[in-house]
Each structure stands twice: as C-alpha cells, then as structure tokens.
Amino acid sequence: MIKALGYFIEIIRGILITARHFVVNLFFHILKVLGIKTKRKGAVTIQYPEQKKEIVSRHRSLHRLMTRPDGKPRCVACMLCVTVCPSECIYVEAAEDPDPEIQKYPAKFIIDLGRCCFCGFCVEACPEDAIRMDTGNVHFAQYSQQDLIYDLDKLIG
Amino acid sequence: MTETLTEILIVFIKIVCALVWFLLLTLYLTWLERKESALIQDRLGANRAPIFGIRIIGLFQPFADAIKMIFKEDFVPSFSRKFLHTLAPFISFFFVAITIAAIPFGDILRIGNRTINLQILDFNVGLLFILAMLSLGIYGIIISGWSSNNRYTLTGGLRGAAQVISYEVALGLSLIGLIMVYPSLRLSSIVVYQGELLFGFLPKWGIFLQPLGFVIFLFAALAETKRVPFDLPEGESEIIGFFTEYSGLKWGLFMMTDFMEIIIISTLLTTLFFGGWQVPWLASDGFHFPWGGELLLPHVVIVLFQVAAFNIKVFFFCWLQILIRWTYPRFRYDQVMDLGWKLLVPLSLVNIIGTGIIMTI
Numbered sequence: 001m002i003k004a005l006g007y008f009i010e011i012i013r014g015i016l017i018t019a020r021h022f023v024v025n026l027f028f029h030i031l032k033v034l035g036i037k038t039k040r041k042g043a044v045t046i047q048y049p050e051q052k053k054e055i056v057s058r059h060r061s062l063h064r065l066m067t068r069p070d071g072k073p074r075c076v077a078c079m080l081c082v083t084v085c086p087s088e089c090i091y092v093e094a095a096e097d098p099d100p101e102i103q104k105y106p107a108k109f110i111i112d113l114g115r116c117c118f119c120g121f122c123v124e125a126c127p128e129d130a131i132r133m134d135t136g137n138v139h140f141a142q143y144s145q146q147d148l149i150y151d152l153d154k155l156i157g
Numbered sequence: 158m159t160e161t162l163t164e165i166l167i168v169f170i171k172i173v174c175a176l177v178w179f180l181l182l183t184l185y186l187t188w189l190e191r192k193e194s195a196l197i198q199d200r201l202g203a204n205r206a207p208i209f210g211i212r213i214i215g216l217f218q219p220f221a222d223a224i225k226m227i228f229k230e231d232f233v234p235s236f237s238r239k240f241l242h243t244l245a246p247f248i249s250f251f252f253v254a255i256t257i258a259a260i261p262f263g264d265i266l267r268i269g270n271r272t273i274n275l276q277i278l279d280f281n282v283g284l285l286f287i288l289a290m291l292s293l294g295i296y297g298i299i300i301s302g303w304s305s306n307n308r309y310t311l312t313g314g315l316r317g318a319a320q321v322i323s324y325e326v327a328l329g330l331s332l333i334g335l336i337m338v339y340p341s342l343r344l345s346s347i348v349v350y351q352g353e354l355l356f357g358f359l360p361k362w363g364i365f366l367q368p369l370g371f372v373i374f375l376f377a378a379l380a381e382t383k384r385v386p387f388d389l390p391e392g393e394s395e396i397i398g399f400f401t402e403y404s405g406l407k408w409g410l411f412m413m414t415d416f417m418e419i420i421i422i423s424t425l426l427t428t429l430f431f432g433g434w435q436v437p438w439l440a441s442d443g444f445h446f447p448w449g450g451e452l453l454l455p456h457v458v459i460v461l462f463q464v465a466a467f468n469i470k471v472f473f474f475c476w477l478q479i480l481i482r483w484t485y486p487r488f489r490y491d492q493v494m495d496l497g498w499k500l501l502v503p504l505s506l507v508n509i510i511g512t513g514i515i516m517t518i
Contacts, residue, residue, distance in 0.1 A: 011485070014484055014485065015480060015481065015484050015485075017484075018197045018480060018483060018484045019480060021196065021197050021198070021199065022193060022196045022197050022480065025196045025197075025199060026196055029196075042196075042199075042201075043195070043196075043199055043200050043201045044199050044200070045200050045201040047201075
C-alpha cells in the first residue's frame, strides 16, 4: 500500500513536469507574439524551408570533381573509387592521355546519385584528391531517376 | 398550433447549436492535441495550412485534415463482412454524439415571457442515459474488430471488451456516492443543488463533497475514452487496433469518437463534480458574496456568465486529459484489470459506505 502510494506521488510529479513545460513554453511564445525579446525560446524547432541549419564542414554533400590548373579533371581513372564504392554507383571509362606524366584520364565519369549512399569512401580512396564531397549542396531531389545520373560535365561544373 | 411549432423550432435550434458546439470543439481538440503535445515536448506543432497566406498558428489545420479525410479512398477489404464493417463506425459515433442531448449548458434563459432550458432534453434519468450510451459505444469497437476479419483488429476488439469489464463497474459505483449526496439522477437538478453553499462560503460542488468519488471517476473515465494510458483496443505501437482495416472518413469517425468522448467526459466531470454552469456565489439575480457584498446583474449577463463558466471548465478538463495522454505510457492488459477490480471497485465501495455514514451522522 505504501509502495503504491510512492508510485502515486511519482505519477503526480510526472504530470507536473509536463505541465511545467507546457506553461513555461506557452509563456515564452506569448512573449514572442507580444514582441518582447527574450534569451530563451519557446521551442527548439528550426522552421526548415525558411530557416536553414548551417551545414558543418565535415558534412558529406553532393560530389564534385577537382580540376588541374589547365581545367582538365585531376582524375587518373585508377578505378579505386569504383572498386571501393559499396553501392556500385560510380562508372568510369578510362582513355589514354598524351601526357606521359598523367597516362590516363576519365573519358566518362558517371555517378548515379539514385544509388549513392553518401558514405564518402570514394573520397577516402582517391589517391589524387580528385573527388570531394564538400559542395554543401543537399538539395538535388528530382522527379525522375534519369535526372539523378550525373556525368563529367555536371560533376566538374 | 403556432405554440407547438415554436416549441419544435426551439428544440431544433437547440439541437443544431449543441451539435455545432460539439463538432467544432472536436475539430479544434485535434488541433489542441497537436499544439499541446508540441509545447510539452518543446516543439512548435502544426503551424502551416495557410488560407490566402494567413496562418494563425495553424488554426486552419483541422479543416485541412477534414478535407483530406473526406477525399481519401474509402477502402473496404474484400475479406471483411461488408455490412457490419460499414455499420461499426456509425454505431461508435452515434452513441457518443447522442449523449450531448442530456448535458445542461446553462440555466433557464428568459426571452420575453418564454423560458428556454439550455439543455436539449431534461431527462429524469440523464446521468444513467449518458452512462448507458457511453457503454453502448463499445459495440462499435467490438463489431469493427470482428467484421474486419483481421487478427489484429480482432485482438483490438477483444482488448476493448476486456477493458470495458475492468472500468465499467468502477465508473458506475463511483457515482453512487454522488447520487446519494444530490438525491437526483436529473443532471439539471444535480447542478442546481451544487449552487448551495457549504459552511456559508464554499460552493457545494461535487469535488468538495465527494473527493474520493472524483478521483475514482477520473480514472474510470480516462479508461472510458480509450486513449493513451488506457488505449488497449488501439495499442498503436503494437497491434494498430480495431480500426486497422478502415480508411478515409470511416476511420475519421473512430478518431472523432475518441475526441468526442473526451468532451463528454469533460462535461460530465464539470457537471457532476465542478458545479456545471454554476459560478461561485452567482445566484439568479447577481453575485452574493459570503463576506457581505452584492452585485446585481441583468438576466442576460448572468446567463452569459453561466455558459462561459461551463465552457471554461470543459476546456480545462479537455486540456487536462490531453496532458495526461501525453505524459503517461500505456497500462498493460492485466494492470488495467488490477487497477479496476483491486483498487477502484473497493475504493468506490469504501466511498459509498463512508458517504452513507457521514450522511446519517
């Protein structure tokens, strides 16, 4: 009986906590409506389409291909990113480069974003630092899957 | 002849007003539920659904929800019993909606030499009528569980039936002490009795005369609404419940039934334990304060005061029930039975005996 009474007290304390949250948050919302500035806000919500959270520097966003000073891609078509990719979404077709220092360049470099899981392994694997995921662009939803297949032009540009 | 016609017209207007009040409050309880849960959890809640770019803290959200529900496909599974499947939500809805007929919204309104009772039907057995109709509502749940021909809905219906036998006895017994104190089952007389004063200053509300009865009734009534601390038939995290096979407006009727039960329970709590439309120390001609002051008011203002007091009390209890719903986790099947049979029924018997002893002394 005494144990049950203990539960009962805890139940009452529980509802007092939620009621306190309700009243305190309502108070701060009313202050905001009245135009009084306070340090504390009534809610922690970020109103997404209007307010955006800042993307941190480590965030893995849309890929981009880096270029050499002369504008050609840094990629040497070594196929390491193709090998490491767990989603198998990268397709690279190599071609011979006239410069003997470079030897190979990608004739086609295609990433199927519909399959990509944004793990960042391709960035880690790349020996030439040719691919990066630091554009900060996270809004690339499309209506068709075809539009999600990015080729060399789109990745460099 | 015109006399009868006017009477019929007055009753008709009363029915329309009460139903509009009831359904609008139901719609806005869905909004209140979303907003209140959001405030409890430090969120914002539904604040979109603009009309012409105006979005007053999401006040149009209930209408958007209603439009969505009306235009959804009304799907009836091929393996269900079609007639019962269609009938069940209407049974559920009807038995809750009809209870509003016995709720007193206010005292008598005088227009000219005509007196209008602000209650649709002033039953002799108003209290019993409401309890009976609320109990019949469970048939909607059991029938929907059975007719959907789905094991999860059947489990939900069975759990609903098990819940009814756990709380129904305590719900009835908790009110017997109250009926002993206010010797009437007519809800309007119960409210009128609560206008008297206790010790010369305290209004004679049910909460002061029957505190134990109030607590028992609150628990049993929470079980009656079939919402979260006692949502055995639904159990949305495990079995989805008795309305798994419903969609569109039929599902909407079940959801509205839940919210309408909240309102009915709130009006019952108000009427029985918190003086209904009584404002403390407000008599039919104005305020008579126990410390000797008087404030005489015109009749219309007094009626407005009474209706406003009733509404404020009902809103408070709706708020309280939503707060309870968003605070506590669900009781287990056997815990509800334990609570009903081992705690609430003995306590209500103690309450009856205690009330009897005090009344004889």
